[in-house]
Amino acid sequence: MSSQLQTPWNRSQEPRSSGLSRETIVAAAIEIADEDGIEAVSIRRIATRLEARPMSLYSHIEHKGELVDLMIDEVMGEAVLPGEVPEDWREALRQIAHRTRDAARAHPWMIATAFRRPLLGPKALRHVDQSLAAVAPLDLPFERKRAVLLSVDMYTLGYVRWEMLSPHGAGSPCAGRDEMPSHEQIDAYLREQVAGGEYPHLAAIAASDLTLGVKPESFAVGLEWLLAGIAAEVESNS
Amino acid sequence: MSSQLQTPWNRSQEPRSSGLSRETIVAAAIEIADEDGIEAVSIRRIATRLEARPMSLYSHIEHKGELVDLMIDEVMGEAVLPGEVPEDWREALRQIAHRTRDAARAHPWMIATAFRRPLLGPKALRHVDQSLAAVAPLDLPFERKRAVLLSVDMYTLGYVRWEMLSPHGAGSPCAGRDEMPSHEQIDAYLREQVAGGEYPHLAAIAASDLTLGVKPESFAVGLEWLLAGIAAEVESNS
DNA sequence: CAGCTTTGCGATACACCGTACGGTCAGGTA
């Protein structure tokens, strides 16, 4: 009935020769995505960068969707702590979150892309396993551990997305005809909308800074709060 | 190129009222996205559905990116509470989160799409304003209020994305050549990977249900936990 | 070594995409 799930990771590989390989293709694709956004990643453009012909890539990948899976898994590898996971669960989650944030900031396209496909590659599984290791000391049912990890990951990705609207933003998730509007444009637009009086609570904020003054340290502040909330829950449970 | 003689009497009565408008275009695009995913939304396909010609749509929209913005803002409208926001902040956030979840489940494509563009439409702003209204009673600095709302929204979207991998999943975020793998396929694949011994903490879970038994009520459970964590933080702050 | 199979590479072609350009024509205004 249901056939075996085919993924790029359980399919046999083995480069026969030449500079063209799954790794070089994925690396080139990530370079292009980092430079010009995920929409700019096309088979032809990757081939040009590798001085190969478009159809040659299909000797190493099944189709473009698989390439995207490989790209995401590669950047998920950057979210994995290289060494041992600290024993203190808060410190462990803190380190994992910061690494995840760094990966997302370095590759802004991955945030939206990761929401479009299940993350089942070896490095994504490593990230999950490492996160589970971090909360292993906690005597919580699995259901709550999952909620903890989901919250931390989502807070992290959501924060990076938020950051991208700010002047400190590391990159743009937009592409195509309409580019990402600038911080100034968004700020001016929001002030105009708020001036209409339709959004009283937004207006109360607007006085200071409507795009909400994302400072580099705000991420850590919010993360500490989230961890504190988790800690409170853990203690009340025990 | 010969055609029937055109006279004022046999010419179509109302060529001007062809039902083409920004609203009908957006509605048709959302229908298509709900049916076949966001990638299936093309200018030509929308035109076919509306019995119009592709280029006619450009009288009502600037370009496709704008159409996507309009689509997202429309479904954000479904996340807005229709009536008054409850005074109790926890009940208010609970209701907002559940509505947001319903909207995301009804339009699974919106989760990834919302991460690709800033959400600045009137209904998105209404959602933010309503959320700010919910936490208005809390005596927290704006920085923390933002973290609260970010956490709740991200938890909600992250959970729905998670749900989509389960048998209860309402829809698929995938499209194109490779479709979303089934629950059974993912479960079997994960068991196989875990059996390799590379992911010990995942393995500890695997005994029960690797795709992690997403039950409809799990969302509410995790949300309550998150709200409890926030409440703990609020009290410790006051 | 001969012969066969496998496998990476690549040219061509096809269907589909967003949309620039320019034309047609109904309705409103002067």
Next chain:
DNA sequence: TACCTGACCGTACGGTGTATCGCAAAGCTG
């Protein structure tokens, strides 16, 4: 009446992913 505005739309261009086929070299088997 003349003019203008703006919705509609036919055509075309440059892009996309990739199916299909042919080719050449490597590896295996006899």
